Amino acid sequence: MTRYLILILICLSTPIFAQQDSAHLTATIIGSGSPKFNTERSGPSVLISYQDTRILVDMGNGTQANLNANNTKIKDLDALLFTHHHLDHNEEFTPIFIQALLGGSDVSISGPAPTTTMVHNILTTYKDDINYRLSKSGRNLKTAIKHVTTTNLKGGESFYVGDVKITCTPVHHTITTLAYRFDVNNESIVISGDLTYSETLPILAKNADYLIMDSGGTIKMGAKARPNKKPNNNTATERAHVNLSESSQMAAEAQVKNLILTHFNFTDIDEEATETEIRKNYSGTILFASDLMKIPLTENTSTTNAKTPQKVNSNTPPSFSQLLENMDTNNDQKISKTEAKGRLKSNFETRDKNNDGFLTEDEIKIKH
Numbered sequence: 384m385t386r387y388l389i390l391i392l393i394c395l396s397t398p399i400f401a402q403q404d405s406a407h408l409t410a411t412i413i414g415s416g417s418p419k420f421n422t423e424r425s426g427p428s429v430l431i432s433y434q435d436t437r438i439l440v441d442m443g444n445g446t447q448a449n450l451n452a453n454n455t456k457i458k459d460l461d462a463l464l465f466t467h468h469h470l471d472h473n474e475e476f477t478p479i480f481i482q483a484l485l486g487g488s489d490v491s492i493s494g495p496a497p498t499t500t501m502v503h504n505i506l507t508t509y510k511d512d513i514n515y516r517l518s519k520s521g522r523n524l525k526t527a528i529k530h531v532t533t534t535n536l537k538g539g540e541s542f543y544v545g546d547v548k549i550t551c552t553p554v555h556h557t558i559t560t561l562a563y564r565f566d567v568n569n570e571s572i573v574i575s576g577d578l579t580y581s582e583t584l585p586i587l588a589k590n591a592d593y594l595i596m597d598s599g600g601t602i603k604m605g606a607k608a609r610p611n612k613k614p615n616n617n618t619a620t621e622r623a624h625v626n627l628s629e630s631s632q633m634a635a636e637a638q639v640k641n642l643i644l645t646h647f648n649f650t651d652i653d654e655e656a657t658e659t660e661i662r663k664n665y666s667g668t669i670l671f672a673s674d675l676m677k678i679p680l681t682e683n684t685s686t687t688n689a690k691t692p693q694k695v696n697s698n699t700p701p702s703f704s705q706l707l708e709n710m711d712t713n714n715d716q717k718i719s720k721t722e723a724k725g726r727l728k729s730n731f732e733t734r735d736k737n738n739d740g741f742l743t744e745d746e747i748k749i750k751h
């Protein structure tokens with residue numbers, strides 16, 4: 384009897400979509416923004432998940448809030464990776480690292496130099512504070528630090544976190560920057576980091592399912608397309624980011640199935656004009672990242688197109704049924720403020736036209 388009761392409790396406490404999530408290599412866009420503060424887009428960060436493995440790549444402004452909105456606990460993170468040490472990518476590393484340390488689980492921290500120096504400096508600066516907090520549970524920094532491994536990567540390394548194989552390669556940016564590839568079974572996701580055209584990226588991303596790419600050159604609504612210069616006309620010291628010609632060329636060379644643009648410094652993207660430019664080189668699926676977007680977008684294990692997500696418009700929310708699946712914890716077919724996540728939560732009052740404290744399908748369809 385007890386055995387059945389435990390089984391029932393386990394079944395009840397595990398949402399069906401979470402089981403589907405964990406069965407696949409998944410990327411959650413924690414932040415799709417840039418250094419420019421934007422309430423709709425947190426700073427750059429992507430969570431890679433597979434079963435109970437959690438790898439966080441970059442930690443820009445707003446990462447903690449969106450991890451919370453995604454129901455991801457910092458103590459459950461197994462690895463923290465940096466693409467590079469520009470402030471918009473590592474702004475929330477210090478609090479996340481200290482919380483991971485206090486959480487007591489094993490965590491590995493890797494990225495280009497000076498990753499190890501940065502960790503050392505944080506530990507030196509906050510030593511007394513960390514020791515004080517650890518002392519409450521009878522621990523100290525000397526023993527807690529044994530759960531942390533720190534590595535400077537040069538690019539070219541390959542290693543595992545849980546069952547996830549991670550490979551990295553250097554790409555061109557204003558400082559040393561790494562792109563990462565994540566592989567499990569036959570599923571693969573690549574994160575480009577910030578970059579200009581880099582010969583190394585298509586090699587790393589060859590035949591990947593998803594390439595999460597620097598969105599440089601994306602056209603803003605109402606703006607005219609800037610002329611794309613041919614790749615190799617500019618060196619990394621002249622420019623920090625790709626243009627659409629370069630990003631689409633790298634995606635085409637790599638023959639990736641899905642190209643996801645991220646790292647936007649505005650909200651209103653002219654998706655049609657941007658797509659027209661990308662289509663000159665690349666014929667796969669194009670997606671525009673938004674905060675808390677999960678890739679693959681649609682999990683349907685019974686169909687053969689599980690890896691071909693629906694194209695979404697980043698300026699409108701996903702379908703109402705997708706939102707319910709993700710947020711409606713009490714299954715009342717509407718979303719309360721406590722259930723709402725991300726943009727829906729921050730815009731809740733504006734969307735809740737009749738002020739009844741719930742968002743219904745009609746209210747969510749209204750575009751602001």
Ligand SMILES: [Zn+2]
Nearest residue numbers: 467469556577
């Ligand atoms: Zn950068």
